Amino acid sequence: MRVSELVAATGVPLATVKYYLREGLLMPGEASSATHAEYGEEHVRRLALVKALAGMGLPLGKIRTIVGLVDRPADTVFETIGRALAALPPYSDAGPTGEHPRARAVLERLGQVYEPSYPVVAQLERALAAAEDVGIPMTDERLDVYARHVRGIAEIDLELMPTDTPESAVEYAVLGTVIYEPVLAALRRLAHQDIGAARFAGRTFDDFTDPDRQDES
Amino acid sequence: MRVSELVAATGVPLATVKYYLREGLLMPGEASSATHAEYGEEHVRRLALVKALAGMGLPLGKIRTIVGLVDRPADTVFETIGRALAALPPYSDAGPTGEHPRARAVLERLGQVYEPSYPVVAQLERALAAAEDVGIPMTDERLDVYARHVRGIAEIDLELMPTDTPESAVEYAVLGTVIYEPVLAALRRLAHQDIGAARFAGRTFDDFTDPDRQDES
Numbered sequence: 096m097r098v099s100e101l102v103a104a105t106g107v108p109l110a111t112v113k114y115y116l117r118e119g120l121l122m123p124g125e126a127s128s129a130t131h132a133e134y135g136e137e138h139v140r141r142l143a144l145v146k147a148l149a150g151m152g153l154p155l156g157k158i159r160t161i162v163g164l165v166d167r168p169a170d171t172v173f174e175t176i177g178r179a180l181a182a183l184p185p186y187s188d189a190g191p192t193g194e195h196p197r198a199r200a201v202l203e204r205l206g207q208v209y210e211p212s213y214p215v216v217a218q219l220e221r222a223l224a225a226a227e228d229v230g231i232p233m234t235d236e237r238l239d240v241y242a243r244h245v246r247g248i249a250e251i252d253l254e255l256m257p258t259d260t261p262e263s264a265v266e267y268a269v270l271g272t273v274i275y276e277p278v279l280a281a282l283r284r285l286a287h288q289d290i291g292a293a294r295f296a297g298r299t300f301d302d303f304t305d306p307d308r309q310d311e312s
Numbered sequence: 313m314r315v316s317e318l319v320a321a322t323g324v325p326l327a328t329v330k331y332y333l334r335e336g337l338l339m340p341g342e343a344s345s346a347t348h349a350e351y352g353e354e355h356v357r358r359l360a361l362v363k364a365l366a367g368m369g370l371p372l373g374k375i376r377t378i379v380g381l382v383d384r385p386a387d388t389v390f391e392t393i394g395r396a397l398a399a400l401p402p403y404s405d406a407g408p409t410g411e412h413p414r415a416r417a418v419l420e421r422l423g424q425v426y427e428p429s430y431p432v433v434a435q436l437e438r439a440l441a442a443a444e445d446v447g448i449p450m451t452d453e454r455l456d457v458y459a460r461h462v463r464g465i466a467e468i469d470l471e472l473m474p475t476d477t478p479e480s481a482v483e484y485a486v487l488g489t490v491i492y493e494p495v496l497a498a499l500r501r502l503a504h505q506d507i508g509a510a511r512f513a514g515r516t517f518d519d520f521t522d523p524d525r526q527d528e529s
Contacts, residue, residue, distance in 0.1 A: 147446045172519075173512040180501065185494075198498075207506040215505070219498035226495060229364045229487045233495065240468040241492075241499060244461035249503035251457040253511060261517045270446045272504065275458075276497045277402075278443060278450065281415075281436035282458060283496070284397065284489060286466035288432070289424040294470060295390040300478045302389075 098124070101134045105142040112142070118155060120145050120162055141165075144266055151273060157182040161269055168261040175261065176268045177210060183273055187217045197223040201233065205242050248279065315341070318351045322359040329359070335372060337362050337379055358382075361483055368490055374399040378486055385478040392478065393485045398430045400490055404438070414440035418450065422459050465496065 102109050115121040121141055124132030141162065148158045160182040168175040195211070198219040202209050209216060223233055252271060257263040319326050332338040338358055341349030358379065365375045377399040385392040412428070415436040419426050426433060440450055469488060474480040 143447065168517055170516065171512065172515050172517055173508050175517075176508065176512075177505065180504070201499075202502065205506075207502060208509045209502055209505055213505070215498055215501045218494065219502065222491070222494035222498055226491045229491055230360065231484065231488055231491065234472075237468060237472060241465055241496060242503075244464040245496060245499045246503050246507075247461040248458055249500055249507055251454060252500075252504060253507050255451075255454060258517075264517070267448060268504075271448055272501060274439070274443045274446055274448065276500070277435065277439035279458060279462060279496070279500070280493045281432055281439055282418075282462045283466055283469075283493070284432045285419065285424060285426055285436065286459075286463050287397070287469060287485075287489065288394065288426055288430070289422075290463070290466055290470050291390050291393065292425045295388065295393075298389050299387065300385055300389055300392075300475075300481070 096134050098132065098134060101138055101142070104139050105146065107142050107146055115142070115145055118159070120155070120158060122166075140262070144270075147270060147274075151184070153182075153184065157184075161265070165262050165265045168265070172258070172261075172264065176265060177213065179265050179269050180272055181210075181213045181215075183214075183269065185214075185218055187214055187221070193217060193220060195220040197227075197233075201238060204235070204238065313351050314348065315351060318355055318359070321356050322363065324359050324363055332359070332362055335376070337372075337375060339383075357479070361487075364487060364491075368401070370399070370401065374401075378482070382479050382482045385482070389475070389478075389481065393482060394427060394430065396482050396486050397432075397489055398427075400431075400486065402431075402435055404431055404434045410434060410437065412437040414444075414450075418455060421452070421455065 096104065098109065098112060101107075102112060105112075107115075112121065116123060121138060124134040124138065127133045144165070145158055145162065148161060153161075161179050164175050164179045169178060195216050198216050199211075201219065201223065202216075226232055252275070256267050256271075313321065315326065315329060318324075319329060322329075324332075329338065333340060338355060341351040341355065344350045361382070362375055362379065365378060370378075378396050381392050381396045386395060412433050415433050416428075418436065418440065419433075443449055469492070473484050473488075
């Protein structure tokens, strides 16, 4: 297809397509004459990926890292996907120098393998520190329940991962990780609502502070 | 304590304390003379809540809604907490007018009670639409596993909720909802890493596309 058809097929404006070509985020088309190039399905797919990542606010350098891994995978599936996921937000202002004591304690309790230099470890540390700051620190009781259920979620994520090509595996890993985080957050809030509706039906705060009612419950 | 001691105890600057007093986010101290007021533990606690909410980027009006519900709870626990949670981000640009067909289909499949006007329904709709846009739409298979595990997480959240006072219940509900979302997101990414390390140990992409290796796995 012509570049104008590529624009129509993807909804990415021509100026943006040209920009992505210049920046190497989109592979060149096949020259069909001195002034025209032909584009195919791989270009449509690549634009969809770049558009999705740009739409999430990823800076150009991070998008370049991800598409680079799609085109030139590392030696193993695990390393390729690990490096691609490490390019995802949230980004820490601080370098990867911290000790991350809270995150390390959690991961050691869970007995999980992890790569200490990946930003997700710093992300966990910050989130745990924030919970501490507001007076609801992570407890072992909460952690063990969270970890068991999060593992169940992560297992279906990996089961549904396509492995036919590096492109599809890396795309799925990157997009599935970030795209489903807000879905899961919304589902948790809605589960609170559903469980709360049953548990607190018609109850006032006085019911809780009245010892007679507490004994009944 | 004097206001200077309140500043020292909370780390909230004097100008900010005065601003919160003027805006009604912090209740006045007890006048001890024409020019001095005394503050207590309730002021320390309130400042910690307002500081945490402001630190998450909540606009003043939303913080006012939440502290208003702490001070003047609605008739029931459920309504009080529901209204407080509805003041949390993410905020939609669009009004609460949409049909939210994807969110409604999900909630009907799960058989959950929900309040259609709360922003979390629009939040789920946007997140599901984004998953569709990038080519990994929510399937029943994924949804059922997600929902089961999210429910387990939401159940421990509600079990750990203090109900001794409206203050502590509303504070816990509001802060626990938002503060633990990034913890859960980080735990999911780390679970991917741990499961992936075992599942893809040393495997190359060629292993997956080679039919002999696929049969073995």
